Amino acid sequence: xxxxxxxxxxxxxxxxxxxxxxxxxxxxxxxxxxxxxxxxxxxxxxxxxxxxxxxxxxxxxxxxxxxxxxxxxxxxxxxxxxxxxxxxxxxxxxxxxxxxxxxxxxxxxxxxxxxxxxxxxxxxxxxxxxxxxxxxxxxxxxxxxxxxxxxxxxxxxxxxxxxxxxxxxxxxxxxxxxxxxxxxxxxxxxxxxxxxxxxxxxxxxxxxxxxxxxxxxxxxxxxx
Amino acid sequence: xxxxxxxxxxxxxxxxxxxxxxxxxxxxxxxxxxxxxxxxxxxxxxxxxxxxxxxxxxxxxxxxxxxxxxxxxxxxxxxxxxxxxxxxxxxxxxxxxxxxxxxxxxxxxxxxxxxxxxxxxxxxxxxxxxxxxxxxxxxxxxxxxxxxxxxxxxx
Numbered sequence: 395x396x397x398x399x400x401x402x403x404x405x406x407x408x409x410x411x412x413x414x415x416x417x418x419x420x421x422x423x424x425x426x427x428x429x430x431x432x433x434x435x436x437x438x439x440x441x442x443x444x445x446x447x448x449x450x451x452x453x454x455x456x457x458x459x460x461x462x463x464x465x466x467x468x469x470x471x472x473x474x475x476x477x478x479x480x481x482x483x484x485x486x487x488x489x490x491x492x493x494x495x496x497x498x499x500x501x502x503x504x505x506x507x508x509x510x511x512x513x514x515x516x517x518x519x520x521x522x523x524x525x526x527x528x529x530x531x532x533x534x535x536x537x538x539x540x541x542x543x544x545x546x547x548x549x550x551x552x553x554x555x556x557x558x559x560x561x562x563x564x565x566x567x568x569x570x571x572x573x574x575x576x577x578x579x580x581x582x583x584x585x586x587x588x589x590x591x592x593x594x595x596x597x598x599x600x601x602x603x604x605x606x607x608x609x610x611x612x613x614x615x616x617x618x
Numbered sequence: 619x620x621x622x623x624x625x626x627x628x629x630x631x632x633x634x635x636x637x638x639x640x641x642x643x644x645x646x647x648x649x650x651x652x653x654x655x656x657x658x659x660x661x662x663x664x665x666x667x668x669x670x671x672x673x674x675x676x677x678x679x680x681x682x683x684x685x686x687x688x689x690x691x692x693x694x695x696x697x698x699x700x701x702x703x704x705x706x707x708x709x710x711x712x713x714x715x716x717x718x719x720x721x722x723x724x725x726x727x728x729x730x731x732x733x734x735x736x737x738x739x740x741x742x743x744x745x746x747x748x749x750x751x752x753x754x755x756x757x758x759x760x761x762x763x764x765x766x767x768x769x770x771x772x773x
Contacts, residue, residue, distance in 0.1 A: 411677055431675070439675040448660060448670045455661040472671055476678035489695030548658055552652045571653040603645045604650075 424500035425482065432479040446472065449501060449573070450508050456568040457512045459557040467515060471507040475500070498582070505573070506583045510564060514560065557603040562586075563598035570595045 424445060430438035450471045455464035482500075556564050562584070569580045570591070577595075581588045641649070663671075 418714075434680050436676060438678065439679050440672060443668070443672045443675050445666060448663060451663050451667075452660045458658075461661075464661070465663075468663075469667075469671060469674065473674055473678065476675055477676075480680055502697060548652060549656060552656055571649075572656045574657060577746050599646075600641060600701055603649055607645065 422499045428475070428479050428500055429484050432474070432482065442475075443472070446475070446501065446504055450504055453505060453568060454508050454512055454575055456553065456556060456572060457509070457565055458515060459553060460572045470511055472505055474507055475504060478503075499579075502582055505569065506585075507559055507577075509583060512521055512565075513561075552602075553608065554600050558605055559598050559601055563594050563601060566591055566594035567569050567602065568597035571599070 404601060406577065414462070424442065427445070428444045429440045431442055447468065450468035451464055454467040454471075455461060458464050494550045546598050556568065559567065566580060569583060570577070577591045580591045580595075584591065584594075586594075
């Protein structure tokens with residue numbers, strides 16, 4: 395399972411850390427840990443793995459819907475982080491050749507790597523490079539979201555419904571509503587505008603409601 | 619991350635409400651409840667996978683940037699004695715003089731000068747005189763003996 399070779403995803407663009415002008419950015423605890431890691435601190439390695447491993451795996455699993463693929467993506471994403479650690483300041487800021495721009499949060503950088511690797515996995519699944527949003531989702535061989543809801547497996551039903559969303563909507567919904575990120579950070583991760591994030595999450599949420607509406611009782615709501 | 623929910627327009631933004639996106643209130647609440655559950659129950663990693671991630675991290679970690687304390691090398695008897703005395707630095711000031719004094723003392727013991735031998739003999743008043751020089755010292759003033767010797771006289 396480990397050491398699966400991936401095609402290289404796009405390196406994350408770390409330039410657009412969005413914060414109101416009046417706010418000073420808070421120190422990134424992950425960046426401080428990464429600095430200690432780069433200095434050979436094994437305790438920092440352990441703490442970073444505990445903090446970031448579940449994030450990388452969780453978001454990869456929600457987006458890919460496959461545990462083995464999610465593990466591969468999470469492992470590769472963290473490997474890239476470890477390799478970037480000695481030059482983190484430079485690597486996170488000079489992607490577009492301008493060192494004066496702000497540094498990305500480590501977690502933002504990682505989410506972006508995970509998303510790019512997940513796109514690679516999806517492309518390999520489909521056997522080539524295509525516009526993912528241009529084609530309909532393939533029919534899911536597993537049980538439908540409604541069937542799962544009937545069994546009371548609410549989270550499995552949510553995951554099944556997520557897998558039926560178009561790719562970009564799914565990524566936006568996962569980052570917004572499950573990972574709890576703000577729209578500016580999602581825009582940075584997905585390399586789209588904040589307005590595009592708003593649109594993707596709204597459409598995704600509506601689509602999820604339609605997918606799950608056939609089992610309102612199990613979801614716990616009723617027509618008003 | 620409510621602090622990040624700031625759009626370019628500057629207005630604050632929480633999660634979209636159902637009415638914002640055309641969902642009825644109940645459907646929106648049900649979805650929000652599902653999302654909350656999903657946040658509370660993230661996909662679990664296996665222990666083996668977690669250990670693999672940590673092994674990767676440690677394998678790619680740069681070596682420590684601080685210099686580790688050197689391990690003291692096993693030292694010989696001489697070095698241990700020096701340490702007991704206070705170290706080589708402490709010995710440094712006295713070593714030269716001590717060695718010189720030791721050599722001089724050894725040489726004097728083996729081949730003492732005649733004058734010195736005679737003087738040490740005199741320091742023992744009860745000892746019997748063993749030769750003529752000593753007998754001379756017993757009966758005459760030392761200065762007279764030296765004077766006569768310088769004049770070539772036998773005594």
